[in-house]
Amino acid sequence: MCPPRELPSEAIPVTMVARDLQPDEFLLPHSHDWGQIALSLDGVLRISAHNSSWILPPMRAIWIPPQVEHAVAILEKTRLRPLCIHPARAPFAGNDCRVLEVSNLLRQLSMALEQLDPGQEMARKALLAELILDELSRASTRPIHVPMPTDKRLASLCARLIDTPGSKLTLEEWAQMAGASERTLARLFERELGMSFGQWRQQVRLAHAAPMIARGVALSQVAEELGYASQSAFSAMFRKTFGSSPSAFFSRNASN
Template identity: 65%
Template structure:
């Protein structure tokens, strides 16, 4: 099965204070290299944050949802929004901190952004600057990055999370093993609730049925697999589909295009 499954987690403290953005330097960046299964406990910042990694795969959880994030994407987290990060494949984490007053989006919604070539290069250039020093170059990079962020395309792969503890147990296990073939009746026997109760909870708390929610989970895991060059036949097998064509058909139905076209140029 997929090598994206977490093993025994190691809790890692959030980056220390001292690199906060300021009006003179509205964007700062922290470099952190983390190992698979490292996790940052839920925390929040007074600044906005673009959670991005140069390589590896992250799981970012915030505002009642979770996202699987490969290097081709980043998650925008608004100021004051609690979030947590789990490393699914060893990563060079490069979170970009943005002064709250200069946030590129007007609301508190989290957004999954497609990392353009320009944005990726701007992040790498920002990393080369002294962390807090203001300079004409830092100002130019910051302004260009803010402009580019507002132009980045968004991706709709989102996995909502429940509040009910029985449903939390089921969902957490399925996120860890998206290819599990268990039916809702099978899960009912493992989490201490009837199939009918679980079906009702999925609709009430997540706004969708079990099959649709599981599909979202599988799509989220498919993103880093395909972007990393894994053959579609193996992706389909890892995620529990009977064939590559079945996976591709589901993908096209969801996004209106094939997986290859969707990830072209990633």
């Protein structure tokens, strides 16, 4: 990714780089000296880092610590507005990525920061940076996390499942395509991903469902495209994971 117009500094700890990207664009694996909040004003993107993948609609962002290698895939036309944060002011400790809810205030602060000219209004930039860092410290979410394996056979299978989340193929059928036994793949899922094939596929489907619901796709269509027998079956799975129905969950987030 191109560097920001201004690098984050102790005086101005948060800066921004703005890019408008088209579907199927891909930012190759890279890292930064600064931390980054990958945030988009609209569209859907997929972030891959630490052998994991996250699908993010505009109501979600992800914290990527300094020096963490990551790649970005654009799934829908996206106005990407990453916030670049000075390492000394990292809002979260450790080397793990962290998914965040994007509040209306954080969104508006980010837009205000973008509108300022480089090299000008330094006092306002510093004030906006401090407000952004304060708002980030209050952000929370229940992330949809899709871990990725290192075993080549399993990695190939998982990549195909991410591309076709509605597939109804069984693990046995996937095993035949992967050239491995069903038992071998089942062991790999548990050993490398810490969950069963069914649990991992559910996470993938949830990750795809979130941006679809966020942009107003009918739940019946979401359920059908993701391979569920009915809307009620999909809603039951969603409620079990998030503690509320899809409509209540997204209505709550939209009002934050």
